[in-house]
Amino acid sequence: MTRLTPNDLSALRDQLRAAEAKTFVSVGMSTCGIAAGATPVFKTLQELVAARNLPGVVVRQVGCAGMCSREPLVEVRVPGQPSVMYGNVNPELAEKIIESHLSGGVPVEECRIPSLEEMAVFPGDPEPDSVNRPLQTRIVMRNCGLINPDSMEEYIARDGYQALAKVVSGMSQDDVVSELEKSGLRGRGGAGFPTFMKWKFTKASKGDTHYIICNGDEGDPGAYMDRGILEADPHSVLEGLIIGGYVIGAEKGIFYIRAEYPLAVERIEKAIKQARAAGLLGKNILGTEFSFDCEVRLGAGAFVCGEETALIASVEGRRGTPRSRPPYPSQKGLWDKPTMINNVETLANVAQIILRGGDWFAKVGEGKSKGTKVFAVTGKVKYAGLMEIPMGTKLRDIVMKDGGGTSTGKPLKAIQTGGPAGGLIPESLLDTPVTYENLQQLGSMMGSGGMIVMDETDDAVELARFYLGFCVDESCGKCAPCRLGGRQMLTLLNKIADGKGTKADLEEVKKLARAMRTASLCGLGQAAPNPVMSALRYFEDEFTKRLVG
Amino acid sequence: MAEQTLVDDIAIISKRWKNKEGSLIMALHDLQSRFGYIPRDAALELARQMEIPLARIYEVITFYHLFKLEPPGKHVVSVCMGTACYMKGGEKLLEKAKETLGIEPGETTPDGEFHLQVARCLGCCGLAPVVTINEELLAKVRAEDLENHLSACKGKEEGKGDAS
Known part of the structure; x- marks a missing residue:
């Protein structure tokens, strides 16, 4: 490609847009998609399109659309028609898509899932009415799943x-x-x-x-x-x-x-x-x-x-x-x-x-939290994936609407946000709108946007132990509060989790947490007690019932 | 390995990184992808060619989890223990892998076929639980399938150590 000037760039954009009046069959080919079997689906589609001699149909790879649990994903976009998304596609279904949808014009309903346009508002879209508004707004992920990342x-x-x-x-x-x-x-x-x-x-x-x-x-x-x-x-x-x-x-x-x-x-x-x-x-x-x-x-x-x-x-x-x-x-x-x-x-x-x-950006969001946040919603959730949510959305809507509720069908117990630096938010508080400040007030944090869904069978003590174990492993060892405090806290937590801890051990855990928060050198050590302290805040009974004496 | 080949191999890596500031970690990645781990004689040769004290090299290798000091075995099995995988049965998979291979995480089977390790989140949480065998990522793995995947590898010549 020759070196561009700003004018060239606009001309090129318009020229490329005009060339897009084709039918695109796009396969999600990021790490998740490939692991779920997108490569054979892609090959099948390519071979069939070539064999059937379908003029103007382009089979291409795109990046992750964020609907990870429904990979492999195939999107069919015919000019002038709303796009159709298919989930959990295998080579047999890919053949059906070619036969029925591309050759016959009839979408394959058995594997059809909501399209990206149905799931999210994109920059430049007219603002939909509040009743039919999709949950997601895709600013960061505006191109994810819609373009070939190599192009x-x-x-x-x-x-x-x-x-x-x-x-x-x-x-x-x-x-x-x-x-x-x-x-x-x-x-x-x-x-x-x-x-x-x-x-x-x-x-x-x-x-x-x-x-x-x-x-x-x-x-x-x-x-x-x-x-x-x-x-x-x-x-x-x-x-x-x-x-x-x-x-x-x-x-x-x-x-x-x-x-x-x-x-x-x-x-x-x-x-x-x-x-x-x-x-x-x-x-x-x-x-x-x-x-x-x-x-x-x-x-x-x-x-x-x-x-x-x-x-x-x-x-x-x-x-x-x-x-x-x-x-x-x-x-x-x-x-x-x-x-x-x-x-x-x-x-x-x-x-x-x-x-x-x-100003356009600041219209999305709530309070001091503007724009959107991408959450990785995983754990015991029906539709795990990446969801870009306007700040101020209720936590419950994220899990129940786009997440589809729990994957096990069992009642929701809590969610965990903020990873090893964050904490638990119990079901009763899930009507909280998601903002930096609100999450912090609940004893958790936004963090990078992990959101782990727990059902009633999941154990708060186990999860606290998991995260603390992670931070102990990852402590760099430079400062003593993190290196020694974390280790000591984990020993006590293990004792409690195994039903051998005493009330004094639990008090010691709290004391160590305060010391680590105050005296650690960096965020890792300062935040390492958070998962434990938030589990104690909302689910203390799960700790105390394990105590002896 | 023959002495001269080692010198030549390291020369390629050294040439690529020597004049770039702070590139020791990148050089070590190259070295590990060449040998599958960081052999001591290779580290010595890298120290000589890049003019970096050997102690500096070892202080870096031992800090980062990904660098290995022992040959990893032909097939590297990583069981993901990120939060999502942990909650969806990652621990059971690790137990199964330990039982099938007869080794603990961080160890290599005596025949040199398998190396078992724990991964801290491979970023495929939507497909949890996941396991990688060499470069291949397996999604939504069940304990009973893991055994099949492992036995399918045996005898195959595609370990990381033999790559390139």
Whole structure:
């Protein structure tokens, strides 16, 4: 591809859109889809379309649409008709889809599931009436499952890189920051720090070089939205990173991604190469003075590396141990230079905020929590998957509507949000609207957006023990409260769980929790007692009934 | 392994990463995907060629879970123990794998066929419980199927250590 200018980009978009007047048969081919058997389905569809000589029908791979429990997914999109989605497709059903739907025009009802348009509102859609409004709003996941992640052209056809063009050809760095401020976007990786402040602080820090890092070290067990986004729409994250680089005056960006996510790494590397060839990355981006490039660095299996200072140490090729702050990374980060670290999901929001304005974004959400959050809803839920939910939605609606209730048919007991740093929310409190503040008040947290559904047979003590065990394993060992406190707490919790603990042991657990929260060096140790303390808050009887004496 | 091959293998890795700041972890990933683990003589050679103290290399290897100091066996079996998998029977799968292979997590069978390990969330929670055998991810695995998957691997020559 030749190097583009902003005008070329718009012309290319229009040209690509015109070429899209075809029938698309799309197969979800992210890690989940492939594991569920999408490859033979894809092959069957390709062979049959070729054999039947169906003109204008294109079989293609797309990224994850988020309906993980219903993979393999096949979507049929005929121009001028609403799209039809099929779930749990096998090669036999794929043949039926070709025979009945594509050759005969009759959809195959036996494996039909709600389409993406029925499940979610997309940016630019007319606002639906409140009664028929789908639960999801897809801003971050606007392209997930709808484009081929290996094709930059398909991203460009859906307004890809238009935000970058707008930024480099007429917005000052302060303009971008002020748009972000209006949007109310907050960090989606856990703590919910206002994104505009991070950008503003790093931009204001003096230094000859600045760095921007995309944090793709998604270590929370039970959360996989970052993998989903990177695999399904890598260019949207890359575009956010480039805009971030422009604003803080960085010449270099880094994607730090878990080594456990090989497909995400492969797709982002491909996206980087494509963007570079098109002049969207590298020297003189879109024909302007702005130059910026980036590379991928892999994690190596250490949960603590999601913490900013530990992540920086790891990018520098060292043991991923955190250090005390200040100085904050925005002052002294990678190689002691001002560094801005944003989560994958945060960056994927940026382009839409620039294109449609901060005010548009701020209309979605509630209170100080604006926009949407992608949740990975898993555990004992009927339809596990990634769901992008407007902030302010009731927790119960997430589990019961798009989640379809419990998978076992047994009554819902609680949900767990925030992973190893979060906590339980009992069924009785599920009418709470989801915001950063509300979750914190309930003793949990937003975290990266894991949401584990528990039915009445699940044991709160066991889950608390599971999470604490995780944090003990993952403690880097640098500070004593986390290294020793966690271990001691786990010993006591094991004793209690096995029916050998005393009342004094339980008091000791609470004391240790207070010490760890107050004295640990980083978020891992400070938050490690949360799952235990929240289990105690709502399900103390499950602990006390196990005590002896 | 022959001395010269080792030097040449490491030269490829060293050439790729030596002049890039902070790239030791990336070099170690390359090294491990070449050998399946980090052999001591390879670590020594990497230290020499990249001009990094050996102690620095070992301090990094031993910090990160993914780096292995022992040959992992031909087939690497990872049982996911992320939250979703844990709740949906991951523990039973681990028990089954331990029983079938006769080893504990982190160990390799005496015949060198299988290495068993626990994974902390592979990000496929919608398909829980999951297990990977080498690069292949198995979804919604039942304990009785695991045995079949394992016996199907035996004798096959596709372990990570032999890749490339």
